[in-house]
Amino acid sequence: MPQSPDTHTRFRRAAAPLLGGDTIEEYRRAVGRGVDRVARHLEGVQAPFSGAQPEQLEAAVAEVDLDRPLRSLDGALDEIQRLYLDDAVFFHHPRYLAHLNCPVAIPALLAEAILAPVNSSLDTFDQSGGATLIERRLVDWTAERLGLPAQTADGVFTSGGTQSNLQALHLARDEALARAGTVAKMQPLRIFVSEAGHFSVVKSARLLGLGEDAVTAIPTDDGKRMRVDALGEALRGSVARGERPMAIVATAGTTDFGSIDPLPEIAALAHEHGAWLHVDAAYGCGLLVSGRRRALLDGIERADSVTVDFHKSFFQPISSSAVLVRDGATLRHVTHHADYLNPQASLTPNQVDKSLQTTRRFDALKLWLTLRMMGAERIGELFDHVCDTADAAFQLLDADDRFEVPVRPTLSTLVFRCTDTGGDDLDRANRRARQALMTSGDAVVAATKVGGEQFLKFTLLNPATTLEDIAAVIELIADHAATTERQAA
Numbered sequence: 001m002p003q004s005p006d007t008h009t010r011f012r013r014a015a016a017p018l019l020g021g022d023t024i025e026e027y028r029r030a031v032g033r034g035v036d037r038v039a040r041h042l043e044g045v046q047a048p049f050s051g052a053q054p055e056q057l058e059a060a061v062a063e064v065d066l067d068r069p070l071r072s073l074d075g076a077l078d079e080i081q082r083l084y085l086d087d088a089v090f091f092h093h094p095r096y097l098a099h100l101n102c103p104v105a106i107p108a109l110l111a112e113a114i115l116a117p118v119n120s121s122l123d124t125f126d127q128s129g130g131a132t133l134i135e136r137r138l139v140d141w142t143a144e145r146l147g148l149p150a151q152t153a154d155g156v157f158t159s160g161g162t163q164s165n166l167q168a169l170h171l172a173r174d175e176a177l178a179r180a181g182t183v184a185k186m187q188p189l190r191i192f193v194s195e196a197g198h199f200s201v202v203k204s205a206r207l208l209g210l211g212e213d214a215v216t217a218i219p220t221d222d223g224k225r226m227r228v229d230a231l232g233e234a235l236r237g238s239v240a241r242g243e244r245p246m247a248i249v250a251t252a253g254t255t256d257f258g259s260i261d262p263l264p265e266i267a268a269l270a271h272e273h274g275a276w277l278h279v280d281a282a283y284g285c286g287l288l289v290s291g292r293r294r295a296l297l298d299g300i301e302r303a304d305s306v307t308v309d310f311h312k313s314f315f316q317p318i319s320s321s322a323v324l325v326r327d328g329a330t331l332r333h334v335t336h337h338a339d340y341l342n343p344q345a346s347l348t349p350n351q352v353d354k355s356l357q358t359t360r361r362f363d364a365l366k367l368w369l370t371l372r373m374m375g376a377e378r379i380g381e382l383f384d385h386v387c388d389t390a391d392a393a394f395q396l397l398d399a400d401d402r403f404e405v406p407v408r409p410t411l412s413t414l415v416f417r418c419t420d421t422g423g424d425d426l427d428r429a430n431r432r433a434r435q436a437l438m439t440s441g442d443a444v445v446a447a448t449k450v451g452g453e454q455f456l457k458f459t460l461l462n463p464a465t466t467l468e469d470i471a472a473v474i475e476l477i478a479d480h481a482a483t484t485e486r487q488a489a
């Protein structure tokens with residue numbers, strides 16, 4: 001039955017919230033109002049966190065009846081203000097000192113506002129047009145900064161360092177198998193990473209069907225860098241047991257200490273043993289644009305693959321990350337030709353051939369606009385600045401006999417603990433100090449273990465954080481650590 005004009009009009013009205021040629025005003029109004037709401041909230045933010053506990057937030061979220069829409073823009077914004085904005089954790093606040101989260105570059109937010117409504121999908125050229133070419137230029141730019149050979153290097157944007165590490169190790173595994181003779185194919189494959197490396201390496205081994213036992217943790221020196229002598233010994237032991245060293249993962253910027261493994265020496269060992277060299281520079285990639293610290297990455301140009309997280313040290317919004325490879329041909333290990341998407345004979349540039357994902361966001365646009373509007377040098381200056389702040393904070397804490405600092409920072413993290421705890425157990429006092437800070441909302445700091453003992457951690461990725469901010473937070477920590485529960489009660 002043909003639709004009556006009346007049904008058609010009603011359908012169009014119901015569809016109004018979908019973006020299209022005749023809903024532009026609605027789009028402009030909704031997004032504009034949302035931007036205003038966030039801007040107004042940010043103006044009033046006094047602390048990195050409200051201190052809300054999960055139980056409090058849980059009840060409010062559970063109460064919402066998802067089957068009864070509000071049908072009002074302001075109503076929806078009010079609700080999301082209450083459920084989310086009021087108790088969000090704000091990374092732009094100078095006293096957010098916890099994890100590898102950065103304040104975000106405004107050009108990248110502009111990019112988010114452009115890429116979301118257009119909604120390109122980077123799997124194929126026929127779903128993205130020029131977006132695919134923009135991503136490819138940024139992959140080439142990154143490969144060039146890394147010093148990978150221009151003729152062969154390639155890569156793809158990913159959701160984050162975890163996915164980049166997984167993909168790199170997947171390529172390493174398939175390359176090892178492709179190169180192996182029949183006998184070698186039976187040998188157990190082994191991955192070597194320092195004990196300060198990222199847990200996603202072990203997780204990748206599990207996902208790849210190699211098992212956690214396939215990963216050997218190599219001890220670190222007193223700067224938390226992989227010990228090359230220990231790596232050499234582990235490699236020789238592995239070969240002697242009839243195993244195959246499949247990959248060595250060097251970390252350029254460990255999550256806790258910012259330490260950088262000795263890349264040239266590790267590259268030499270990888271070469272000697274025919275192992276794939278993956279460099280996890282999820283955090284340290286900011287050095288690629290640093291004016292004063294680029295040399296810390298020397299040797300990275302010898303990697304077979306590299307992980308970079310622009311959403312950590314390039315001040316990009318989540319997600320923005322990439323995996324780069326020395327030889328683009330190795331990306332064939334993730335290629336599958338689907339008749340409907342990227343048929344075998346197709347000559348169009350289809351990024352799906354290189355990615356673990358199919359439908360994929362145009363995250364590359366954020367880095368593009370950041371480079372075009374701010375420039376790489378400015379990003380590097382900001383990263384250098386936070387590294388300087390970390391070193392100044394180290395001097396401060398190291399000179400303070402209430403605190404212990406095990407390692408001088410290489411990048412922008414600082415691990416420490418308070419030892420002046422009024423006779424209370426050190427682990428308990430430091431845990432308490434962190435929790436008390438979080439609950440007060442005055443500052444947010446992270447925690448980690450060193451040699452099985454409780455330490456605290458500053459991750460300084462905010463150029464707005466001053467040494468005065470850090471000094472103030474240190475005093476708060478000292479107070480909380482020295483106030484036992486009994487005294488506080």
Ligand SMILES: *Cc1c(COP(=O)(O)O)cnc(C)c1O
Binds near residue numbers: 321
């Ligand atoms: C953060 C981090 C990762 C994981 O990256 P995500 O983007 O969080 O998935 C991997 N390696 C290192 C060294 C990291 O610091």
